[in-house]
Amino acid sequence: MPEASPLTAKIEKVAPHQDSAFQRLYRINVSTTAQTVADLPWPSNWPEQSPQESLQLRLFHLNDIHSKVMLPDPIKGDTRVMAQVAARVKQARLNAADQAVLFLSAGDDHTGEVYDELLGYSAESFVKSLTYHAFSGAGLDAATLGNHEFDRGNRVLQQALQRDAAFPVLSANIAASSVLTQDDYAAAIIGTINGWRVAIFGLTSTADTKTHLPDDPDFRLVPAQTTLENFLPALAEKVDLVIALSHLGYQQQGVFGDQQLAEWLAQHIDVPAIVVGGHSHTRLHEQGYSKDHQYAGVPVVQAGSWGSHLGEVQLQVNADTLNVERAELHPIVAHDTKTTAPVLVDEAYQAQVIAPVLAQVDALLNEQLAPAQENAALTKPEVLAQRYVGELALANFMTDAIYQQSKQSLATDVDVVAVNASSIVGGLPLHTPITFAQWHSVMPYADSLQRIELTPAQLRELVQSNAQRIVRPEERDSLDLTDFINRGFLHFSGSLRYRIALGSTPTQTRVTDITLHGKPLSAFEGQTLTLLVGDYIASGNQGWRGQNLELWQTNAIKGFDLKALPRTHLGPQFRDVVVDAMRASATDPLLQAKRDGRLHVSTD
Missing domain, CATH: 3.90.780.10 (5'-Nucleotidase, C-terminal domain)
Incomplete structure (x- = not known):
């Protein structure tokens, strides 16, 4: 078994996907115990300040989809979850005008549907991560690692990251691993959107994640607060907006969760922030935006679980303020292949991205x-x-x-x-x-x-x-x-x-x-x-x-x-x-x- 890989701070330029709102994009990795963002050589020509005009940002978010990419039902009709999600995101991007559109997942993208059998239980038996494959086809901008991403071991996860995730996958609080390298995941990404400097970082729950795995006995996480204190204030000095992609959970008793994270952000950084959460399977803002889920001015959003909803939040970002203009949850229409109600579905996406993979598991199903x-x-x-x-x-x-x-x-x-x-x-x-x-x-x-x-x-x-x-x-x-x-x-x-x-x-x-x-x-x-x-x-x-x-x-x-x-x-x-x-x-x-x-x- 190789020794745990050292986690050193570094920043590297990567290519945004073709439909991304980012014009420039960089991956950031940080050591959870030593070097900080302040030690990094920053990209050349990085903007010194935000533009005078505001940023209009339309943010779509999923969490805890648990492989529910599609729910087959030969009697009532199939529910094409990701084809509905992809259609709505695609439509928003086509009609964006002066808006920027981002699409994010707050983790637990695996474990919950028969398609997980394609993951196998070893690097040798791995076939495909249908969820990451589906996200890539729908133009996901970033995901965070949830606790269930580690269920089948880190060698399986590594295959999913390397072979199917055409987007950055984030976790800032991984402290050690003998398998995962910093080429497999990042602590955060930073990018420019029409001159605005945006940072997205990920946090993974320490309470429910399997550590000391048989294939990675050195794997461990550190508490979210340790990571935050180490790198976020220095990162925030370089950007205009911080998006926390959190798999900590909302209002989880006795643990540092999304409420505490929002309060921490308000206290320790001077730029606007929002928490896009997961883990607790909570539906927030189902009846429209509610300030009951805003802490010290930092909003928290979450979109239920098991592919039940796609979350959307419309933001106006100014030099030092963030205004939530609208927030809602779009229900995924059940049994859409047989419903008579109008349903927004990307049929080409279903046929080209999803259907070929489903054919691989038909016999097992x-x-x-x-x-x-x-x-x-x-x-x-x-x-x-x-x-x-x-x-x-x-x-x-x-x-x-x-x-x-x-x-x-x-x-x-x-x-x-x-x-x-x-x-x-x-x-x-x-x-x-x-x-x-x-x-x-x-x-x-x-x-x-x-x-x-x-x-x-x-x-x-x-x-x-x-x-x-x-x-x-x-x-x-x-x-x-x-x-x-x-x-x-x-x-x-x-x-x-x-x-x-x-x-x-x-x-x-x-x-x-x-x-x-x-x-x-x-x-x-x-x-x-x-x-x-x-x-x-x-x-x-x-x-x-x-x-x-x-x-x-x-x-x-x-x-x-x-x-x-x-x-x-x-x-x-x-x-x-x-x-x-x-x-x-x-x-x-x-x-x-x-x-x-x-x-x-x-x-x-």
Whole structure:
């Protein structure tokens, strides 16, 4: 394994794409710990100041598209997400007149659709990043690296960056990598638009990004504040407008997010700024621009998730002020191939850019894994309503499939398998054979399995911590159960059974009657037990690294530190092992997908 590449400050000229508003464009890389922008030799003939007239800037933005480039549906009609986005951006550029048009993505462009299988799991198996390919064809000006860009390892990401991203991809807070070089990504870009000097920099979430990857053990990030303090004030002295392309999240409790970023920008730089955000899947300014999402004069925008909307903000930039003239979210029209409503779609883009890639995955998409289902407990409404509140039939099937496959395909003994509730994002249709594409939509994330060693006492602590994370009856009306509730609530294989007594608050929640392999947990004292779980949770995300949890009416409960336990990376993806079990089944593999009482929840 090569040593981590040194991150040194440098600036280099690059060519803007043919439809870009930038006349000149430069990539900037900075060291997160040493050199700053002030140390860089600046480009010759860089303008000393902005023009007298204002800059009219029309900014389109996406975030958290999660590979939803196109959503096929042979019955209701396909949703051509990126063809609709490309059409609107293209139209704006053609009609720009004295406006400048930029198109940006705030990250999490991958992980969420079957097209991710084209990424493979190694540099050798990589075929294509459909999302980056689609962005390139639509004239994206820049994207930031979201946490899910790293899901399949940095060698896969490097292939996507080098082969499919014809635009700058940004992250200013990568501190070290043995794989990614500064030719693969940049901290920021600067460019000129009609004499105006514009900087765009990227930030990646440190809370949810997989680090210490098997293919890049030296990979790490530093907190956003460290990076900002190091390079941004010096950069801001050279430009007239700063655009923060942030994958930190909006109003994320207990972390430095977009609100704090906006306030930091207002306090530490003297030029106008805007935060284009992602990560939290938030829809901002859906009913028009609202100053509720402006902090110390710095606006924050975000456009939902999963290809639901394209954001647009119209800005007037003057020498020292920024005025938001308009902001809105354009809904992506569902099932546009069969709707009778007028839809703006770039048909040529769909045919020339998207369709040839889709043809490469047709056979995989349509592989049948199970016959038609009649089990309403497996449908999407039922799954989304139950995944955070108690036992879930679909999770039982998944964890039991892994448990049963552990000795055959994983060649390891295992006591318990766990799956994160928020990694299950959908359900299965009734009366329709189950295909690979449909199963992928249920569990789209590329979590690789990790084998964790723990004592019976530690397993008891883990189960107790898990019980405190459950969504309680008193809070259900205030939460959207169809959205992500990032508490890290886990579902377990049938080898582990237990009861949760909720009590009146999470502090009073207690676990009782824990059994393992049909015996009281106390019968295993003195033994080392094994837990299989995806690497996202094994890495301590969603409150599994010992930090305080944000729970109903309290943040005083410390979560269990799963990250501190000994673990072994097994390699196979959680979803792939489940799919292999379905393929190997001689009967309908989903017949056993039911609630069997392994978890009992009472209000005692």
